[in-house]
Amino acid sequence: MNLSLAYLGPTGTNSETAALAYADWLKQERQQTSTLCAYPSMALVLQSVARGKVDRAVVPIENSIEGTVTIVLDTLWQADNLQVHQELTIPIFHGLLSYASSLKEIQTVYSHPQGLAQCQKWLENFLPQVQLIPTKSTTEGIKLLKEDSTAAAVSSPRAAQLYQVPLLKADIKDSSDNCTRFWIVSCDKSENGSYLSLAFSLPQNAPGALMKALEIFARREINLSKIESRPSKRSLGEYVFFIDLEGNSQAPKIKEALAELSACTEVLKIFGNYSKLDVK
Numbered sequence: 001m002n003l004s005l006a007y008l009g010p011t012g013t014n015s016e017t018a019a020l021a022y023a024d025w026l027k028q029e030r031q032q033t034s035t036l037c038a039y040p041s042m043a044l045v046l047q048s049v050a051r052g053k054v055d056r057a058v059v060p061i062e063n064s065i066e067g068t069v070t071i072v073l074d075t076l077w078q079a080d081n082l083q084v085h086q087e088l089t090i091p092i093f094h095g096l097l098s099y100a101s102s103l104k105e106i107q108t109v110y111s112h113p114q115g116l117a118q119c120q121k122w123l124e125n126f127l128p129q130v131q132l133i134p135t136k137s138t139t140e141g142i143k144l145l146k147e148d149s150t151a152a153a154v155s156s157p158r159a160a161q162l163y164q165v166p167l168l169k170a171d172i173k174d175s176s177d178n179c180t181r182f183w184i185v186s187c188d189k190s191e192n193g194s195y196l197s198l199a200f201s202l203p204q205n206a207p208g209a210l211m212k213a214l215e216i217f218a219r220r221e222i223n224l225s226k227i228e229s230r231p232s233k234r235s236l237g238e239y240v241f242f243i244d245l246e247g248n249s250q251a252p253k254i255k256e257a258l259a260e261l262s263a264c265t266e267v268l269k270i271f272g273n274y275s276k277l278d279v280k
């Protein structure tokens with residue numbers, strides 16, 4: 001059976017690069033064929049898999065410069081059926097694409113908010129006066145460049161080639177080691193792999209409530225690799241806590257920890273176990 005993989009388009013995005021790397025891994029390691037399906041927003045990518053229109057989605061979860069891709073965490077929390085199956089990390093390259101002949105001519109710069117944020121220092125140093133316009137992906141603004149030579153887009157050198165737009169500056173990212181983690185998400189139950197992600201809300205804003213929840217893991221020497229809080233979207237000051245940890249949900253000490261956590265949280269969602277893929 002051929003797998004359909006949803007990703008944030010249009011073609012040339014970093015999400016597409018991650019989806020291609022995953023498709024390659026599926027072919028090499030699982031002899032599995034797949035077809036990539038572009039969607040115009042991250043919310044639609046996740047909805048497409050939650051509603052069973054595609055088999056899997058490839059979504060960015062965290063960038064080394066700009067941190068969490070919050071829409072993905074919020075959607076995972078709101079949806080009841082999404083599970084994480086694999087994780088892969090790819091390097092991210094940002095260039096400045098434009099038909100302008102010099103930086104002096106540029107008045108507007110389009111990109112995904114993550115792209116703009118990952119190049120913030122460079123943009124402040126070299127284009128302090130320009131208007132920064134957020135778009136749904138790093139490639140969405142590229143189609144506007146042809147009509148306006150005072151506009152530019154922060155996008156990848158791969159996108160410059162695909163869309164045949166000049167690369168005015170080849171590398172404008174703020175750190176040489178810029179990379180993004182992506183998750184492969186589907187509706188199937190996920191029980192394999194040695195990493196686990198979950199999220200919970202606490203019953204009341206009581207002193208020590210979060211500490212008590214985290215202590216459940218510390219006491220069993222379960223390593224937590226990330227904690228992130230997001231607004232519950234119900235009332236100001238109420239949060240949902242997202243945790244990444246090392247371990248498998250079938251291992252006795254993780255099973256015990258999850259049972260104890262379930263008793264002291266209001267809502268607990270386990271996004272499943274996953275493995276980290278080594279992709280080129």
Ligand SMILES: O=C(O)C(=O)C[C@]1(C(=O)O)C=C[C@@H](O)C=C1
Nearest residue numbers: 013014015060112114137138180
């Ligand atoms: O716009 C793109 O190219 C995307 O794939 C989205 C996205 C993101 O949201 O983090 C993916 C990786 C990079 O960090 C920049 C942007």
